[in-house]
Amino acid sequence: MKCKFEQQLTDADHKSLFGWAERVFPAEGAKYSWVEPTNRIVTRDSGIAIAHLGFSRFNLEINSKSVSTIGVGGVVVRPEYQGKKIPYTMFSKLHSSDFLSPQSRFSSLFCPLRLAPYYAKHGYDIFNGSVRFLQNNGHVEAKEFVFMLRGIRELSGDIIIHSKPW
Ligand SMILES: CC(C)(COP(=O)(O)OP(=O)(O)OC[C@H]1O[C@@H](n2cnc3c(N)ncnc32)[C@H](O)[C@@H]1OP(=O)(O)O)[C@@H](O)C(=O)NCCC(=O)NCCS
Numbered sequence: 247m248k249c250k251f252e253q254q255l256t257d258a259d260h261k262s263l264f265g266w267a268e269r270v271f272p273a274e275g276a277k278y279s280w281v282e283p284t285n286r287i288v289t290r291d292s293g294i295a296i297a298h299l300g301f302s303r304f305n306l307e308i309n310s311k312s313v314s315t316i317g318v319g320g321v322v323v324r325p326e327y328q329g330k331k332i333p334y335t336m337f338s339k340l341h342s343s344d345f346l347s348p349q350s351r352f353s354s355l356f357c358p359l360r361l362a363p364y365y366a367k368h369g370y371d372i373f374n375g376s377v378r379f380l381q382n383n384g385h386v387e388a389k390e391f392v393f394m395l396r397g398i399r400e401l402s403g404d405i406i407i408h409s410k411p412w
Pocket residue numbers: 270271272320321322323324327328329330331332333334356357358360361364
């Protein structure tokens with residue numbers, strides 16, 4: 247299996263990664279509109295895409311200050327490859343990459359509360375303040391999700407995100 251940085255996915259990659267069930271991602275997310283990532287880490291087995299982690303750079307507003315973060319989303323492993331810790335390789339690759347430079351090691355993600363212990367194993371902590379992000383009808387807060395942070399300390403206040411979530 248090979249795991250590397252990629253940008254574009256083919257239709258076959260999409261089908262393999264996201265087409266294996268009617269609803270692959272948590273049902274709570276269906277009512278929100280999400281960002282399509284600009285960058286990805288893809289794991290392939292004999293060329294077939296079997297796991298994916300998407301990410302892009304975003305700015306958050308907190309206490310009227312703009313903070314840059316790498317937003318991680320679209321974490322998925324095909325069912326027959328799950329339970330083999332493949333996401334550990336993908337997260338480690340991202341966390342040790344130049345995308346997270348010494349100046350800005352801050353990465354973040356949204357997930358349902360039930361997945362928080364899983365992402366905690368990858369070094370993410372739950373942010374306790376409110377987080378609002380942009381949807382078509384303005385900024386909303388998603389009570390169904392927690393926002394998790396890695397690589398930043400003492401982030402307190404309320405977060406406003408002037409884009410769709412990731
Ligand atoms: C979440 C997901 C990426 C984990 O992939 P994986 O290859 O099974 O991950 P790992 O092998 O690293 O870890 C498996 C662990 O995750 C836990 N886990 C997997 N899915 C879980 C879920 N939906 N809720 C809670 N825990 C979960 C397993 O219990 C296991 O726990 P352990 O480490 O204590 O044994 C995979 O289940 C998946 O693709 N799910 C569908 C897409 C999705 O929901 N993505 C997350 C969006 S926020």
